[in-house]
Amino acid sequence: MGKLKSYILTGQVPTDIEHNVSAHGTYYYVKGRLPNGQETLYGPESDPHSADALGFQRCDGNYEVIPLKTSSLAVATQMLKGKRFKNKNIPNEKVMQRVRHKGRGI
Numbered sequence: 001m002g003k004l005k006s007y008i009l010t011g012q013v014p015t016d017i018e019h020n021v022s023a024h025g026t027y028y029y030v031k032g033r034l035p036n037g038q039e040t041l042y043g044p045e046s047d048p049h050s051a052d053a054l055g056f057q058r059c060d061g062n063y064e065v066i067p068l069k070t071s072s073l074a075v076a077t078q079m080l081k082g083k084r085f086k087n088k089n090i091p092n093e094k095v096m097q098r099v100r101h102k103g104r105g106i
Contacts, residue, residue, distance in 0.1 A: 025069075026067045026068065026069055027044035027046065027068055027070060027071050028043060028044065028045045028047065028048050029043035029044060029045070029051065029066045029067075029073075030043055030045075030051050030055035030058070030059065030063050030066075031063060031064045031080065032055055032059030032062055032064065033062045033063070034058075040058075040059070041073065041076065041080065042054055042058055043073060044068075044070075044071050044073065048067070051065045052065055066080070
Protein backbone atom coordinates (compact mmCIF):
# COMPACT_ATOMS: atom_id res chain seq x y z
CA MET A 1 0.00 0.00 0.00
CA GLY A 2 1.40 3.40 -0.97
CA LYS A 3 2.10 6.02 1.68
CA LEU A 4 -0.57 8.46 0.49
CA LYS A 5 -3.12 5.64 0.15
CA SER A 6 -2.32 4.45 3.67
CA TYR A 7 -2.61 8.00 4.98
CA ILE A 8 -5.98 8.55 3.31
CA LEU A 9 -7.41 5.26 4.61
CA THR A 10 -6.07 5.38 8.16
CA GLY A 11 -5.47 9.07 8.89
CA GLN A 12 -2.12 8.14 10.44
CA VAL A 13 0.82 10.15 9.17
CA PRO A 14 3.95 8.26 8.12
CA THR A 15 7.03 10.22 9.20
CA ASP A 16 8.53 10.45 5.71
CA ILE A 17 5.48 11.11 3.53
CA GLU A 18 5.98 13.96 1.07
CA HIS A 19 2.48 14.83 -0.14
CA ASN A 20 2.11 18.15 1.66
CA VAL A 21 1.77 16.49 5.03
CA SER A 22 3.18 18.74 7.70
CA ALA A 23 5.63 17.44 10.24
CA HIS A 24 5.44 20.87 11.85
CA GLY A 25 1.91 20.86 13.14
CA THR A 26 -1.79 20.66 12.55
CA TYR A 27 -3.89 22.64 10.10
CA TYR A 28 -7.58 23.33 10.60
CA TYR A 29 -10.26 22.93 7.96
CA VAL A 30 -13.89 23.98 7.95
CA LYS A 31 -16.37 21.38 6.72
CA GLY A 32 -19.78 22.90 6.31
CA ARG A 33 -22.99 23.17 4.38
CA LEU A 34 -23.87 26.14 2.26
CA PRO A 35 -27.41 27.55 2.40
CA ASN A 36 -28.25 25.59 -0.80
CA GLY A 37 -27.29 22.32 0.98
CA GLN A 38 -23.99 21.76 -0.84
CA GLU A 39 -21.18 20.35 1.31
CA THR A 40 -17.92 22.32 1.21
CA LEU A 41 -14.42 22.36 2.69
CA TYR A 42 -12.40 25.53 3.42
CA GLY A 43 -8.86 25.88 4.67
CA PRO A 44 -6.20 25.41 5.72
CA GLU A 45 -6.07 27.73 8.72
CA SER A 46 -3.19 27.81 11.17
CA ASP A 47 -5.31 27.89 14.32
CA PRO A 48 -8.77 26.69 15.36
CA HIS A 49 -10.02 30.20 16.12
CA SER A 50 -9.37 31.37 12.55
CA ALA A 51 -11.10 28.27 11.22
CA ASP A 52 -14.05 28.89 13.53
CA ALA A 53 -14.38 32.48 12.30
CA LEU A 54 -14.16 31.30 8.68
CA GLY A 55 -16.87 28.69 9.24
CA PHE A 56 -19.17 31.18 10.87
CA GLN A 57 -18.62 33.68 8.06
CA ARG A 58 -18.95 31.30 5.09
CA CYS A 59 -21.37 28.64 6.33
CA ASP A 60 -23.79 30.62 8.52
CA GLY A 61 -22.85 28.62 11.61
CA ASN A 62 -23.57 25.22 10.02
CA TYR A 63 -20.01 23.83 10.06
CA GLU A 64 -17.42 21.68 11.83
CA VAL A 65 -13.72 22.47 12.41
CA ILE A 66 -11.51 19.49 11.55
CA PRO A 67 -7.79 19.25 12.47
CA LEU A 68 -5.59 17.50 9.89
CA LYS A 69 -1.83 17.18 9.45
CA THR A 70 -1.78 18.42 5.85
CA SER A 71 -1.57 21.88 4.34
CA SER A 72 -3.06 20.70 1.05
CA LEU A 73 -6.79 21.17 0.53
CA ALA A 74 -6.79 18.40 -2.11
CA VAL A 75 -5.19 15.87 0.27
CA ALA A 76 -7.53 16.96 3.08
CA THR A 77 -10.51 16.38 0.80
CA GLN A 78 -9.27 12.90 -0.13
CA MET A 79 -8.66 12.04 3.53
CA LEU A 80 -12.17 13.05 4.56
CA LYS A 81 -13.76 11.18 1.65
CA GLY A 82 -11.69 8.10 2.49
CA LYS A 83 -12.81 8.20 6.12
CA ARG A 84 -16.45 8.61 5.10
CA PHE A 85 -16.36 5.63 2.72
CA LYS A 86 -14.30 3.53 5.13
CA ASN A 87 -16.98 4.05 7.80
CA LYS A 88 -19.46 2.45 5.40
CA ASN A 89 -17.34 -0.77 5.35
CA ILE A 90 -16.40 -0.42 1.68
CA PRO A 91 -13.26 -2.43 0.74
CA ASN A 92 -9.98 -0.47 0.43
CA GLU A 93 -9.73 -0.79 -3.38
CA LYS A 94 -13.24 0.59 -3.80
CA VAL A 95 -12.54 3.39 -1.31
CA MET A 96 -9.54 4.56 -3.34
CA GLN A 97 -11.53 4.40 -6.59
CA ARG A 98 -14.22 6.60 -5.06
CA VAL A 99 -11.72 9.01 -3.51
CA ARG A 100 -9.99 9.49 -6.85
CA HIS A 101 -13.29 9.72 -8.79
CA LYS A 102 -12.62 6.55 -10.79
CA GLY A 103 -15.34 4.34 -9.37
CA ARG A 104 -18.86 4.75 -10.62
CA GLY A 105 -21.71 2.81 -9.14
CA ILE A 106 -19.76 1.67 -6.13
